Amino acid sequence: MQAGGLRLSNLSQEMKQRAIFLRPHDWLVGALRGNFWGPHRDDFVYTPITETLVQPELERRSAVSSSKPPIAEFKITGGNVRVYRTSADVPSEIWRQVLSGHSKDRRYYEIIEETLAGQFDHAYLVMRDIIGARLAVQPVFLAKQDILDGLPARLHALFAWPRRFFPNWLRMGMLVAGCSAGDGALDRKESWAIEMLIEALAVFARQSGASIILLKDFPSLYRDDLKALKTDGYRRIPSMPGCMIDFNFRTFEEYRKKVLGRNMRHKFNKIARMPPVSMEVVSDITPIATEIHALYMQTYARSKMRFECLTPEYFARLGREMPESVRFFLWRVDGRLAAFALCLVHDGTMHHLNIGFDYAVALDRHLYYTTVKDLFEWCLAQGLKRYYTGQLNYHPKLHLRMKLAPLDLYSRHTSALVNPLYKLALGFLQPVRHDPLIRQFPNAAEL
Structure with a gap:
């Protein structure tokens, strides 16, 4: 997937006070022009952003003390909402x-x-609620999303042909609740917080000119908490799921013999006969952040679906600022960095966030399976109970006997009249529907 940013700074006061849905004919005309933002485009400016805006860390820390006021403030039924541009602006x-x-x-x-x-x-x-006794915070972000991403090539071509005349056809402005680089999460799950969030998202989406509201990649454990979304016009569809495995075995050898199939056992036997690959576990990779990022970019370039593109600063700062939970696993072949895995260790679970390979050696040396073996052995030695990994690359995970970890998308169009058609289209365009491999997992029905 590809994403861009919506600038928040140019919202007019008139737009901040506007509380109307788009008319359906305005949306249609905008779509044909490649403009899904609605009839008042002059109220803001969309700018594709390519520059890196990261401050040096010392400068960033010194800037925290100079927080700015909210960029928007509005009342909702249950209380009031303030919107802050950066985390440094939120009262500490x-x-x-x-x-x-x-x-x-x-x-x-x-x-x-x-x-x-x-x-x-x-x-x-x-x-905040009306009396100010209860408070919840929801991270959000604005993006321009190609809703055809993830479809098979034939279906993509079927729907994308108007782009020869309208380049922005079916590339829609979205207000997204959740994390731009990972699964979504709620700060508070109580019903009052969910009701306030639903109304706050609707108001802020209109203020920012987004056509679509999306709650991105929320684990299925939130389904009961978020069921109120359905009555407000949202449709839940499966996102591309993560995968997980419980460590119901004491050693990797026990897992290999009792859990894996014949072909996978043979693969690990073959790896065992190869020259060993050294592994190192560290938290801070700042000195080699550029090398780590280069491996990440090799894997990123091979991915069929893309959303965020991580930076060297991301990898360096995670280790420095979250050292108690961040672990980088580094594999070297002939002294040269050939693979890495970025993981978070939390509450008995290893969360495998990112991986990267040097494909000049990765395929011949079966480095993917080497990393799995080493990660599992490390988890077992640490007494961890579960391994969780992210989306995509389902073929090896299926044969490693992992289960799906369902993730959900909740979405609606800001136009009450267009929304029924949008919800119908969601059912057909969802990428999971067109991936037959996912249906082979034993718990695919949970999606």
Whole structure:
């Protein structure tokens, strides 16, 4: 997938006060022109952002004390909402508590906000109830999304032909709740917080000119908490799922013999006869961040679906600022860095976030399977109970006997009249529907 940013700075006061849905004929005319933003385009400017806006860390820390006021403030039924442009602008007594207890806590959101600043416009909805006794914070970001990404080539061609005349056809402006580099999470799950979030997203989407509201990649454990979205016009569809495996075995050898099939056992036997590949585990990779990023980019270039593109600063800062949970696994062949895995260790689970390979040696040396073996052995030695890995690359995960970890998308169009058609289209355009491999997993029905 490809994404761009919506600038927040040019919202007019008139637009901030506007509370109407787009008329259907306005949306249609805009679509034909490649403009899904609605009839009042002059109220803001969309700018594709390519420059990196990351401040040096010392400068960033010194800038925290000069926080700015909210970029928007509005009332909703249950209370009021303030929208902040950066995490540094959120009052520190509030920000310190955001997403505490999560593997990706507030520090992770600070890092992606600043290291992916050239790709998305992040913001934070701070929602208080009427008497100010209860508070919830939801990270959001604005993006321009190609909704045809992930479709098979034949279907993509079927729907994309109007782009010869209208280049922005079916590339839509979205207000996205969640994480721009990972699974979504809720700061508060209580019903009052969900009701405020639903209304706050609707108002802020109109203010920012987004046509689509999307809650991105929320784990299925949130389904009961988010069921109120359905009554507000949202449709839930499966996102590309993650994968996981419980460590119901004591050693990798036991797993190889009792869990894996014949072909996979043979593959690991073959790897065992090859020259060993050295592995090192560290937290801070700042001195080799450029090398790590180069391996990441090789893997990124081979991916069929793309969203965020991580930066060297992202990898360097994670290790420095989250050292208690971040682990980088480094594999070297003949002294040369050939593979890495970035993981978060939290609450008995290894969360495998990113991986990268030098494909000049990775395929011949079966480095993917080498990394799996080493990661599993490390987890077992540390007493961890579960391994969780991200989306895509399902073929080896299926044969490694992993299960799917369902992730959900909740979405609606801001136009009440266009939304029924949009929800119908979502059912057909969802990428999971067109990936037959996913249906072979034993728990595919959970999607």
